Amino acid sequence: MRLNELDERIVHALAEDARRSYADIGAEVGLSAPAVKRRVDRLRAEGAITGFTVRVDPAALGWETEGFIEIYCRRNTSPEAIHRGLSRYPEVASASTVTGEADALVQVFASDMRHFERVLERIAGEPFVERTKSVLVLSPLLRRFSSGAPS
Amino acid sequence: MRLNELDERIVHALAEDARRSYADIGAEVGLSAPAVKRRVDRLRAEGAITGFTVRVDPAALGWETEGFIEIYCRRNTSPEAIHRGLSRYPEVASASTVTGEADALVQVFASDMRHFERVLERIAGEPFVERTKSVLVLSPLLRRFSSGAPS
DNA sequence: GTTGAAAATCTTCCGCC
DNA sequence: GGCGGAAGATTTTCAAC
Numbered sequence A, B: 001m002r003l004n005e006l007d008e009r010i011v012h013a014l015a016e017d018a019r020r021s022y023a024d025i026g027a028e029v030g031l032s033a034p035a036v037k038r039r040v041d042r043l044r045a046e047g048a049i050t051g052f053t054v055r056v057d058p059a060a061l062g063w064e065t066e067g068f069i070e071i072y073c074r075r076n077t078s079p080e081a082i083h084r085g086l087s088r089y090p091e092v093a094s095a096s097t098v099t100g101e102a103d104a105l106v107q108v109f110a111s112d113m114r115h116f117e118r119v120l121e122r123i124a125g126e127p128f129v130e131r132t133k134s135v136l137v138l139s140p141l142l143r144r145f146s147s148g149a150p151s
Numbered sequence C: 001g002t003t004g005a006a007a008a009t010c011t012t013c014c015g016c017c
Numbered sequence D: 001g002g003c004g005g006a007a008g009a010t011t012t013t014c015a016a017c
Helices: A005-016 A022-029 A033-046 A079-087 A113-124 B005-016 B022-029 B033-046 B079-087 B113-124
Strands: A049-056 A065-073 A092-098 A104-110 A129-143 B049-056 B065-073 B092-098 B104-110 B129-143
Touching: A005 A022, A005 A033, A005 A049, A005 B049, A022 A033, A033 A049, A049 B005, A065 A113, A079 A092, A079 A104, A079 B129, A104 A113, A104 B129, A113 A129, A129 B079, A129 B104, B005 B022, B005 B033, B005 B049, B022 B033, B033 B049, B065 B113, B079 B092, B079 B104, B104 B113, B113 B129
Parallel strands: none
Antiparallel strands: A049 B049, A065 A104, A065 A129, A092 A104, A092 B129, A129 B092, B065 B104, B065 B129, B092 B104
16 A cells, blocks of 8 residues: 555644644645545555554653563464463553564553562563563653554 | 543543544543543643544555664763754654663664665764664564653 | 533535546 | 535534533
């Protein structure tokens, strides 16, 4: 699938503020409100836009501690097994299999350091996990867009 | 700041679909539409909700290659300098200063491997960057919520 | 927090290019 | 195929309670 420049500008406008009116976005990109809606509907149908969500301040919601956990798996662990194992943790915000020494990189939000430690220990104890290596986030500098499915 | 259970349920509903109407959310949590709006307005004013955004499928938008770059900075580089340097790259989706050997962890989306390599080289050439270490994402397993500021 | 009304927006339809 | 204008339906918004 290929998007033209108009679609990209619409997605960009929605990424900055998904509650802007179609007429408002249309004024920016040079289209009428119905034309913008039609394109957004098409982008949703095609799967380019998977939904609309709210941007939250984790700290304000009580998730003050953020970190990344590199997971080193046992031999013959499938990505599906990692997904199944990690999706049970509400603290896991994102996870991907990666190249390099580690097998997966997991982003975790916890309420505080003790909570983070507890999550880390539980993940490290998963049967498919051989060992872990983790770093804590000091300050979030930049967060731009949201991708993927809600859960 | 502390949110009560009603606020959390409203944020949760918006996280799943930020375009649901206030009346619809109100029916779920047991409030009228204006009551829900007032709480959302308050959450925005307090900073718990920092905005509304669209959830996109990076691959559908042509961002097929994802990776993480660890940045090792020169001495006396402030987080603000890193932020200024990285915010110019549209390919940078998120960035945080972290504990451990590296100084910052940067998430990058690129159209393909050549594009990723070009971004990596440009970032590695930034004056505040001493060296970098990067991993490529093989498969995104899980992506849950969006946090932080738009840019 | 609720109700009710006004204003804005969304959504669909239709004619046009 | 896509676009703009206009209609009704829905939602947002702001009163008063």
